[in-house]
Structure formats: structure tokens, C-alpha cells
Amino acid sequence: MRAIRVVLGDDHALVREGIKACLESPRVLVVGEAEDGRELVRRVQVLRPDIALVDVSMPLLNGIEATRQIARISPGTRVVILSMFDDKGTVSSAREAGAWAYVLKDEAPDHLVRTIERVHEGERSFPAGTEGLPSPKLPVDLTPREREVLQLVAEGMRSAEMARVMKRSVCTIRNHRARLMRKLGVRTAVALVEKAEELGVVRLEAVRRSA
Amino acid sequence: MRPIRVLVVDDHALVRHGLVRLLATLDGVEVVGAAEDGESAIRLAAETRPDVVLLDLSMPRLDGMSALPRLREVAPASRVLVLSMHDEPEYAQAAVQMGASGLVSKAASSETLSGAIRAVAAGKTLEPEAGLTPREEEVLSLVAFGRKNEEIARALGIQPKTVEHHCGRLMSKLGVRTRAGLVAHARRIGLRPPAGS
Numbered sequence: 001m002r003a004i005r006v007v008l009g010d011d012h013a014l015v016r017e018g019i020k021a022c023l024e025s026p027r028v029l030v031v032g033e034a035e036d037g038r039e040l041v042r043r044v045q046v047l048r049p050d051i052a053l054v055d056v057s058m059p060l061l062n063g064i065e066a067t068r069q070i071a072r073i074s075p076g077t078r079v080v081i082l083s084m085f086d087d088k089g090t091v092s093s094a095r096e097a098g099a100w101a102y103v104l105k106d107e108a109p110d111h112l113v114r115t116i117e118r119v120h121e122g123e124r125s126f127p128a129g130t131e132g133l134p135s136p137k138l139p140v141d142l143t144p145r146e147r148e149v150l151q152l153v154a155e156g157m158r159s160a161e162m163a164r165v166m167k168r169s170v171c172t173i174r175n176h177r178a179r180l181m182r183k184l185g186v187r188t189a190v191a192l193v194e195k196a197e198e199l200g201v202v203r204l205e206a207v208r209r210s211a
Numbered sequence: 212m213r214p215i216r217v218l219v220v221d222d223h224a225l226v227r228h229g230l231v232r233l234l235a236t237l238d239g240v241e242v243v244g245a246a247e248d249g250e251s252a253i254r255l256a257a258e259t260r261p262d263v264v265l266l267d268l269s270m271p272r273l274d275g276m277s278a279l280p281r282l283r284e285v286a287p288a289s290r291v292l293v294l295s296m297h298d299e300p301e302y303a304q305a306a307v308q309m310g311a312s313g314l315v316s317k318a319a320s321s322e323t324l325s326g327a328i329r330a331v332a333a334g335k336t337l338e339p340e341a342g343l344t345p346r347e348e349e350v351l352s353l354v355a356f357g358r359k360n361e362e363i364a365r366a367l368g369i370q371p372k373t374v375e376h377h378c379g380r381l382m383s384k385l386g387v388r389t390r391a392g393l394v395a396h397a398r399r400i401g402l403r404p405p406a407g408s
Contacts, residue, residue, distance in 0.1 A: 012316075013321075014229075014324060022225065035368035103225075
């Protein structure tokens with residue numbers, strides 16, 4: 001029986017290496033890894049793994065958004081979310097975005113391995129008591145692009161850098177920002193960052209200081 | 212040379228087990244215990260008298276900062292190396308002031324962790340270089356280990372161009388003009404590859 005192919009995304013190299021060490025077995029093969037959400041989506045697109053192990057709070061593109069994109073570009077890949085938090089809002093957002101499972105970093109490694117095997121066999125796995133909960137809706141409708149820009153603004157990026165990361169023109173980025181600020185009713189970048197945290201689009205501790 | 216005995220303390224099982232497995236692959240390092248909270252950390256430190264305690268500071272339930280002074284008390288010969296997700300350099304300073312011998316970011320590579328464990332086991336205190344970001348410290352230590360940009364990029368999961376950018380920033384911040392200068396500087400401040408590597 002061939003091994004389950006996994007791509008792993010987590011922004012902390014030590015944590016990633018540790019998880020890899022826990023997973024490596026005849027049953028599970030880590031074929032790729034990424035340290036940010038955008039790189040993760042790219043790796044999945046190229047490698048088409050059976051499973052994507054996605055940390056919920058990655059820079060550049062958070063785990064929930066990455067899950068949505070993976071569902072689109074590689075429908076055969078099943079997403080298992082990894083998180084330190086099991087607040088019901090995040091769990092239901094993960095479910096709604098198309099994740100097959102949600103695993104806490106609190107759990108023992110063999111729970112993770114078993115979850116990967118079960119998802120591979122077609123079973124979903126979420127923390128007890130979170131079924132059927134509505135996910136927190138944003139007060140306004142943001143497009144996927146706008147949500148991406150919101151996270152990058154919250155990470156302290158300027159428009160030129162966002163344009164590079166998203167492979168769009170600076171003009172397009174500025175339009176997204178302006179629409180975002182209008183939709184969210186804020187007038188400064190700082191207020192936009194605060195809104196992002198408030199709406200759970202990005203956890204401030206996942207925000208990288210630009211090097 | 213006898214192995215460095217390490218106690219791992221982290222309250223997230225997946226991360227704790229991961230660190231234990233990682234350390235098990237390192238030459239000359241032996242894991243003597245793993246604790247999931249401050250109380251068992253202090254108890255195990257007193258029992259096993261490790262050379263190094265790897266203590267995670269960033270977990271909400273494990274109050275690493277307050278365990279630190281008690282660890283120093285019950286096992287004064289054990290050097291504490293703090294692990295953190297926090298990016299601020301001031302955090303490293305605070306940890307050192309509370310009795311840690313150094314801080315390693317969780318965004319660091321296992322090579323950096325290995326180097327840091329050996330350094331503190333040998334009695335060094337790892338002072339963060341003032342004004343460098345954790346990523347820049349990371350790149351600097353890998354440069355000190357003689358790694359080329361492609362290897363550094365692979366180790367950190369970033370693009371080679373980004374590594375070049377960091378090296379440029381490092382040279383400018385440290386006032387050196389060549390990569391050799393970077394290596395020399397890094398070795399001067401105590402960043403050194405493990406013996407035999």
C-alpha cells in the first residue's frame with residue numbers, strides 16, 4: 001500500500017521539523033513543506049499531495065484562506081488544519097472553508113497520524129461539540145482578494161511589497177485597499193490592522209515584523 | 212566526549228514530541244526527559260540534573276518566565292535555553308536577565324538549535340546581537356557555519372534571493388563588506404559550527 005503523501009505548512013521551522021520527525025513512517029511521507037500560506041498553496045499545486053497539513057496562522061496567507069485556495073486548485077488534496085487554538089469560530093471557519101479535520105498541537109503525535117490516516121480513508125475529524133456551528137460571518141462581504149490584502153496590510157506590508165507578493169500591479173493593490181477601507185468603515189492603515197485582528201482575519205502574534 | 216543531556220519543556224504535545232525526536236537525531240545530544248508544565252519541569256530538572264533545559268516560553272498555559280528562576284534554583288548547574296515564538300529582541304534580553312543562557316526562535320532551523328545547545332552547554336551566554344532581527348541572527352549563524360545561500364534558503368524554507376537580501380542587511384548593519392567579514396564577525400561573537408561538522 002503506497003504511503004500517504006503530505007505537504008506541511010507551518011511558519012516555525014523547528015515546529016515543522018519536529019512534526020516531520022513525528023510523521024515519518026512507512027505509512028506517511030512528507031513530500032513538501034512551506035513556511036507561509038502562499039508558498040504552501042504553490043507546493044500543493046505542484047505536488048498534488050493526498051493531504052495538506054496546514055497551520056491556521058501562517059504569514060502572507062492564513063490557514064483558512066489557504067484551505068479555500070487548495071480546495072479550488074487541488075480538489076483531490078484534503079486539508080488537515082493544525083492549530084494551538086480550538087475556539088469554535090476558527091473551527092467552524094475551517095470546516096466551512098473545506099477542511100477535513102482540525103487537530104490541536106496539544107494532541108499527541110499519534111493522534112495526528114491517526115487523523116491523517118482516517119481523512120485519507122474518507123473520514124472527517126473535528127473537535128467534539130463543534131458540529132453544525134455557524135462560522136462567524138464578517139459584517140461585510142469581502143472578496144478573497146480583499147481578504148488577502150487585509151492580511152498583508154496587517155502584516156505591515158506596503159503596497160509595493162503586496163503587489164510583488166500577489167503578482168498584481170500597485171494600482172490594483174491600492175484599489176483593493178481603498179475598497180477595503182470603505183467596506184470596513186476605517187480611514188487609516190492602523191485602523192485597518194485593528195479591524196483585521198477584530199475580525200479574526202489575522203492573529204497579531206502571527207504577524208511578522210518585517211525583517 | 213559524553214553527550215549533552217537535555218530536558219525538553221513544552222506544553223503542546225505535538226511540539227514537545229517533535230523536539231524530542233529532532234534532538235534524538237543530533238550527535239552528542241541525549242534527551243533525558245520531557246515535561247509539559249512548569250511543575251514537572253522543575254521536578255524533572257531536580258531529578259535528572261540535565262546539562263541544558265530547553266524551555267518553551269510562548270505557551271499560554273506554561274508560565275515559562277516564572278518557572279525560569281525556580282529552575283535555576285533547583286538545578287543551578289543546568290543551563291536554560293529558552294524557545295520562543297515571539298519576535299522581539301527585547302524578549303531575549305528579558306529571558307537572559309531572568310537567568311536563561313540564551314533564546315532560540317521557533318522559526319530557527321534545527322542547525323541553529325543544535326549550535327545553541329552546544330554553545331550554552333559549553334558555558335556561553337547567547338546575547339542577541341543588538342539591532343538584528345531574529346531572521347537576520349538566524350542567517351548570520353548559518354553563514355558562520357559556512358553554509359551557501361542555496362543551503363540557507365532550503366534550511367529556512369525561503370527563497371535564495373531573500374537570503375541575499377538578509378546578507379546585504381547584515382553586512383550593512385554590522386559594517387562588514389564581504390561574506391568572509393560576516394563569517395569572521397559571527398565567529399568572533401561566538402557563533403561556531405559544532406565540532407566535526
